[in-house]
Amino acid sequence: MTVQSPALPRMMTAIGFTEPGGPEVLVPQQRPVPAPGPGQLLVKVAVAGVNRPDVLQRQGGYAPPKGASDIPGLEFSGTVVALGEGVVRYGVGDRVCGLVAGGGYAEYAVVHEDNALPIPAGFSDEEAGAVPETxxxxxxxxxxxxxxxxxxxxxxxxxxxxxxxxxxxxxxxxxxxxxxxxxxxxxxxxxxxxxxxxxxxxxxxxxxxxxxxxxxxxxxxxxxxxxxxxxxxxxxxxxxxxxxxxxxxxxxxxxxxxxxxxxxxxxxxxxxSTLRPRTVAEKAVIARELEEKVWPLFALGRCKPQIHARFPLAQAAEAHALMESSSHIGKIVLTV
Structure with missing residues (x-):
């Protein structure tokens, strides 16, 4: 049985493109809010990270794996608003960050609970949204x-x-x-x-x-x-x-x-290796090791994502232009 917050919208704003091209092809679109499947969380996205594979996808060189969302975006942070059948670790209202094979550039996204992690103690949504992919x-x-x-x-x-x-x-x-x-x-x-x-x-x-x-x-x-x-x-x-x-x-x-x-x-x-096409189970192994060995380093302040710039979701094109310029130091994120 799916558990969800009341009054979830039916549609959401997401970033997509109709044909490959430069940053300008990225435009806001109206898409249905995805429904979480078995073992999945529906997350109201606060921040989505921008990464080189997103640029390659936009250019037509890195298609999402079979079954993955065609919306760009491999990582995000936010709040759980619905649970798919069988979810055991997280509840509605939990703050998480997650790694996905697509779908991050949106107001809502789904992630398997095994590929989600609790937001590190003391981290903002912005910092947490810049963690998973890298x-x-x-x-x-x-x-x-x-x-x-x-x-x-x-x-x-x-x-x-x-x-x-x-x-x-x-x-x-x-x-x-x-x-x-x-x-x-x-x-x-x-x-x-x-x-x-x-x-x-x-x-x-x-x-x-x-x-x-x-x-x-x-x-x-x-x-x-x-x-x-x-x-x-x-x-x-x-x-x-x-x-x-x-x-x-x-x-x-x-x-x-x-x-x-x-x-x-x-x-x-x-x-x-490549990361995006790997299975949920393979990525889950990485997630468990990160939580065990790296999350304590976050708590000690020994590691922290370096945020170079942030853009509103609707300005994903500007974020990609900055990524392609290679003038940034650290991460670029989209705020939702």
Whole structure:
């Protein structure tokens, strides 16, 4: 039996587009308020995070998985207003943040209760809405797949991005030495302020040489890369023996020419993953580990999402334009 708040509306405002294109194709639309299915929560959205996959979807390059909402948006925070059959953890009125495969840019959204988390103590809706996508991504790729351990050296490209600012804080909190690359002096300073031990301006210096200098020739034990292209071969150069490279995006292209002899001689591991198509059960494992190991760090103030800008929901186009400019440091969010 579904449990819900009284007088829920039938229609809501959401952001959609009728054909792929630039930021201007994103427009407010009237959509039916979704109904929560078994195990799902209906959430009145307060804040939705803006992420690179949303931009790719708008451009026509990253369609939502089968069965997911075509409304952009992979994360949000808000208040539970209805419960699907079988929900056991949450009740109407609870404040949650959630990871979804689509649907976040809207006044209401559904999320499976196993992919929702309680808003961290002391966090605003804005801060909580900027947590799920980057923290799920960093946790599964840096700690589950990348096996980052205390005392190791961690290199993160795009250190001033939402993913990068998250990765810097988490890697430092778990005892790693952190090297970040970024594209300006201001962005490098922001990375250092968040805890990076070294920041390399890739427009002014070769990051391979910078990593070797910072590690006295040892190299990086783990590299988190969202660039791809010619960075693939250069990552092999920058990596330590038995190092790991985890690929999460290809901003410079998904095809590369690399010296694979270096991969063999150094005994490197090059892996990667996507988050959006993974099952509810797979994402639930990440959620449980985050609540156990990262939520206490929030309470101690050792990690916090970095909010660069916020826009009203109706100005999603402006938010995407800012994302594409790459001038931001941290997260961009939409307030609903």
């Amino acid at each position: 923290y799920f991504t960093v946790w599964t790729n840096v700690f589950q797949r990348g096996r980052l351990a205390a005392g190791e050296t961690f290199l993160v490209h795009g250190g001033s991005s939402g993913i990068g600012t998250t990765a810097i804080q988490l890697a430092k909190a778990f005892g790693a030495t952190v090297i970040a690359t970024a594209g300006s002096r201001d962005k490098c300073e922001a990375c250092l302020a968040l805890g990076a031990d070294h920041a390399i301006n890739y427009r002014e210096a070769d990051f391979v040489a910078g990593v070797q200098a910072a590690t006295q020739g040892h190299g990086a034990d783990l590299i988190l890369d969202m660039v791809g292209g010619d960075y693939v071969d250069r990552n092999y150069e920058a990596a330590a023996e038995s190092g790991r490279i985890v690929q999460i995006a290809f901003l410079n292209g998904a095809k590369a020419s690399a010296n694979f002899a270096r991969l063999m001689m150094k005994r490197l591991t090059h892996t990667g």
